[in-house]
Amino acid sequence: MVTATDNSFYPRRKLVMLPGPTNVPERILLAMARPMINHRGPEFHQLYEGILRKSKELFRTKEGEVVVISASGTGGVEAAALNVVRPGDKVVVPVFGEFGERMVEHVKRAGGSVVEVRAPYGTAPEPSEVERALKSSGAKALFVVYNDTSPGVTYRWLRDVSRAAKDVGAFVVVDAISVFGGDELPQDDWGIDMVVAGAQKCLSLPPGITLISVSRELKDYISRNPPSTTIYFDLSKYFEFNKKLEIPFTPAIPIFYALDESLNMVLEEGLDKRIERHRLAAGAYYSALEAAGLKPFVEPRVRSNVVIAVQYPPGVDDAVFRDLLDRKFGVVVAGGFGSLRGKIFRIGNMGDISPINITQTLLGIAGALSDLGVRVDASAMLAAARDYLKPLMS
Template sequence: MEYLVMLPGPTNVPNRVMNAMLAPVINHRSEDFRVLYRSIIEKTQKLFQTQSDVILLSSSGTGAVESSVVNLIRKGDKVVIPVNGEFSTRLADLIDSWGGQSIRIESPYGENPSYDEFEEVFDEHKDIKALYVVYNETSTGTTIRYMDKLGDLCGRKNAFYIADSVSILGGDELPVDKWNIDICVTASQKAIAAPPGVSPISVSPKAKKYIQENPAPILYFNLKRYFKYYSEHFETPFTPALPLCYAYDEALNLIFEEGLENRIKRHRKCADAFYEGLGAMGLTPYAKPDARSNVVIAVNYLEGVDDKKFRDLLSNEFKVLVAGGFGNLKGRVFRIGSMGEVNKYHVVRTLSAIESAFRMMGIDVPSGSINKAISKLN
């Protein structure tokens, strides 16, 4: 039996996408590559729902996030960022280490700050350059549900708006242009359901102008260089991960065959099913109700459950992989990646394995979780 990869990334990859990597290696300075790359960029723009420039980095999502910082932020720049988990903390630390001045709007893990707090910070500081937001905090299963209002706020205050959407784009709403997002970052191995290693970035005309007039003192992640190579040659400045480009292209094909709206609905249904089924076992979500993610389900452990023993049991006996908690959540929660090609089979098999694993550990959980979950999938 193959592993069922229910991690918050990398996720299960459809066979069609894996097989696409068997395509022959081509010259990345050839017309063959230019045709492929133009096609990928156009499809990615459609996925992001943007008319803006799109850049494809051969890197992890973290590399793309770092690129957004080093190309836009300069010494002393004030940057607002909500902090409520591991990845938003890392991003705030990155901004500070690059010389920016992060203004952190902190809230308890599992919760989001109120929108009014952003208004207050912008009113207090008249020289804010940018707002960075981790749209989906992977470490806590928390999603910000007022991204559109933050875009309006940045527009009124003439601040750049940057969305770290690594773990959510392709699995939930994200109309980049409609929400006034200047830089949007994601990665291939999450809701897009491709192998890791490709990280697309969209850059608005406003952000592009700034980046071109104020080039970053770096080489590989220098976005100005990527703009130049694409506009002049329809190429990347450095050798791209060609097999991953083929896989990413095929993953995009699958997304549009299903339809983006249908895909988002499927993710929402599967999330509802997970929350319902886990709740039937007596488990509670870590995130507050108004902040719960549709792509990362973070769940509090029942009293006395050993994290490693539980996840090892799932892996070894049932071939189901889920993730543990980060930092001070280690041992307190486990996380399910409900993203990518997730469907009824993934939900039912995962819940069945979790229920059985608890019973094997001597924990009496109520039965009926599968039926509860299925009621949300029909």
């Protein structure tokens, strides 16, 4: 029999500092507790109208059309590939992390011929390399992971390569799952045709939905050439149902309520202020970790503001460190995966993150490493973070 005090059913609240899923604020949790409604009725129509209107402010698009799919972010990227790519199409994909590798696989599964532009993990391809690939290949599209959470790299030349793609008549598709709402991404100004956004990252939602914003030009293409290999991810169906403020298939209604509340919170804070908060928080982490003698994995010019990747000191075991950090200090961080497994740990700096959360995380890291025999000066860490955190305390 499970009782109200059974910790197996009610686990203690931890500070989740993963690169997704992230901590979910109480306002959003409460929003999901509302009664179920008819997804073909006026209450849902009103809910969805607000979501579409407010999300366009975050995408910074006037021309784009937003759809919301009940699926994880990977479902959104799969929808992008299936709706844009046709057999034989050439697609340029910069690859600098595991999610770039996955993007290549998505495009190939859709029948595309991939032109890969690679860089070692921890770095990113130069924009000139991507531009050359676009010009020489006659590509139909450029697919870019804006922020690859596996190494903690943000592609800082997205605007430049987007404009280069438009110069050769290619569509631009951006996986912004982990960075949407946490860094600059003005869709219209940067000439991006499709942005795929995630829920469980900088929007502080539970996993389960993905938002996709599509330019007028790409929407017209998809409507004229709907994919023949999918029903659920056929965006032309979503465009049609948007006209009556509905979803073609049964939506995850509680998470739609959560999304609406999340959008309210972002707009109350102000998108520019939210982006600046993520930038300052990232600066606090990088400065503090380096002051403690720890080495960020990524070269400075492409470091992410929403995922902080840190190399392990010699002799520190990944599983032992993260287990200790979790059990003793109540902080959950991620390890590396793929070729980076056991070499780095990753701190999610996403969504509803405060100076208190950052301080707790830094002190937990210092404590766990000290317990494992690595000398860490916690005072130096906090002193280095202070200048970045001060503006967030006002």
